[in-house]
Amino acid sequence: MFCTECGGNISASDRACPSCGARQGDAPARPAAPVAVRSAVADYKKPGFGVMGITRSILGALAEGSVIRNAIALIMRLGAVLVLLAGLLLVIQILKMSFQIQSATATIGGLLVAVLLAGAAFAIAQIYLYRAQSVHDLEDSPFTVVPILSILFRASGEAYAVGAVSFGVGGCLFTWLSGMSPMLLMSSLGGFMPPIPGMNEMGGQSFVSGLMFLVVMIAAAFGALVAFYALAELVIVLVDIALNVRRLVKGQATA
Numbered sequence: 001m002f003c004t005e006c007g008g009n010i011s012a013s014d015r016a017c018p019s020c021g022a023r024q025g026d027a028p029a030r031p032a033a034p035v036a037v038r039s040a041v042a043d044y045k046k047p048g049f050g051v052m053g054i055t056r057s058i059l060g061a062l063a064e065g066s067v068i069r070n071a072i073a074l075i076m077r078l079g080a081v082l083v084l085l086a087g088l089l090l091v092i093q094i095l096k097m098s099f100q101i102q103s104a105t106a107t108i109g110g111l112l113v114a115v116l117l118a119g120a121a122f123a124i125a126q127i128y129l130y131r132a133q134s135v136h137d138l139e140d141s142p143f144t145v146v147p148i149l150s151i152l153f154r155a156s157g158e159a160y161a162v163g164a165v166s167f168g169v170g171g172c173l174f175t176w177l178s179g180m181s182p183m184l185l186m187s188s189l190g191g192f193m194p195p196i197p198g199m200n201e202m203g204g205q206s207f208v209s210g211l212m213f214l215v216v217m218i219a220a221a222f223g224a225l226v227a228f229y230a231l232a233e234l235v236i237v238l239v240d241i242a243l244n245v246r247r248l249v250k251g252q253a254t255a
Contacts, residue, residue, distance in 0.1 A: 065144035069135050072148055076132035076155070080125040083159075087121020106178035113170035113182075120166035124159045131155040142246070146239050150232040157228025161221040168217025175210030182213055 010017050091114045098110020134151050141147065171182030 065138070065140050068144050069138055069148065072152075073132040073136040076128050076135065080128040080132070083121055083125045083128065087118060087124075090121070091118050101178070101180075103178055103180075106174070106180060109174035109177035112173050112177075116166045116170040117163075120163050123162045123166075127155055127158045127162070131158075142243065143239055146235055150235040153228045153232035153235065157225045157232075160228070161225040164217045164221035164224065168214045168221070171217070172210040172214035175213060176207060181209070 094110055094114045094117065098107045098114070101107060101110070131151050131154065135148055138147055138151075174180070174182050
C-alpha cells in the first residue's frame with residue numbers, strides 16, 4: 001500500500017503514514033485549526049509576547065549601544081563643568097587661607113598654589129571633555145559598557161595624576177617660600193593627598209621637606225596613572241578574549 005499524501009510505503013495495519021504522519025484508511029482526519037487560531041498560537045510563541053510597545057521600544061533602544069554611550073558622554077561633559085566649579089571654589093578657599101596667614105611669603109606661596117590648582121582644574125575638565133568624545137565615538141560592538149569602562153579608567157588616572165602633580169608642585173613652592181607645611185594650606189583637600197611620613201613632625205621647615213612633598217606627590221600621580229591604565233587595558237584584554245572565544249564557538253558550530 002502507498003500513502004495517499006506522500007506516496008510512501010505503508011502496511012495495512014498502519015493507521016498513519018510513518019513518513020508524513022497522514023492518517024490512512026477510514027480513520028477520520030484531524031481537522032486543521034482555523035487560520036486565526038494558528039496565528040494566535042504563532043504570536044504566543046514569539047519572544048516578548050504580551051510586552052507593551054513602549055516597553056519594547058525602550059528596551060530595544062537600550063540594547064543599542066548608542067543610547068548608553070551618548071548618556072555617559074553627556075554625564076562626563078557635565079562632570080567637566082562641575083570640575084571647573086569645584087576648582088573655582090577650591091581656589092577661592094585657598095586664597096582666603098593664604099591672606100589669613102601673617103606672612104608675605106606665605107601669601108605669595110598660597111597665590112602660586114591657587115594658580116596651579118586652577119590650571120589643574122582646567123586640565124582635568126579638558127580630559128573629561130576629550131574622553132567624553134571618545135565614548136561618543138565608540139563603534140557598535142557586542143559589548144557596550146565594557147569599552148566605556150576602559151575609557152573611564154583612563155580618564156580617572158589622568159585626572160588624578162594632573163591634580164597630584166599640580167598639588168605637589170604648589171605645596172613644594174609654598175613650603176620653600178613660607179617655611180610652613182603644605183598641610184596647613186591644603187587641609188581642605190582631605191583624602192586627595194596621601195600621608196607623607198615625617199611632614200607633620202618637620203612642619204615643612206626645610207628645603208628637604210618641600211622636596212620630599214613634591215617627590216611623594218609625583219610618585220602618587222605616576223602610580224595612579226599606571227594602575228588605572230592597567231585596569232583599562234585589562235578590560236580590553238577580557239573583551240578580546242570573549243570575542244575570540246565567541247568566534248571559535250561559531251567556527252566549531254559551522255564546521
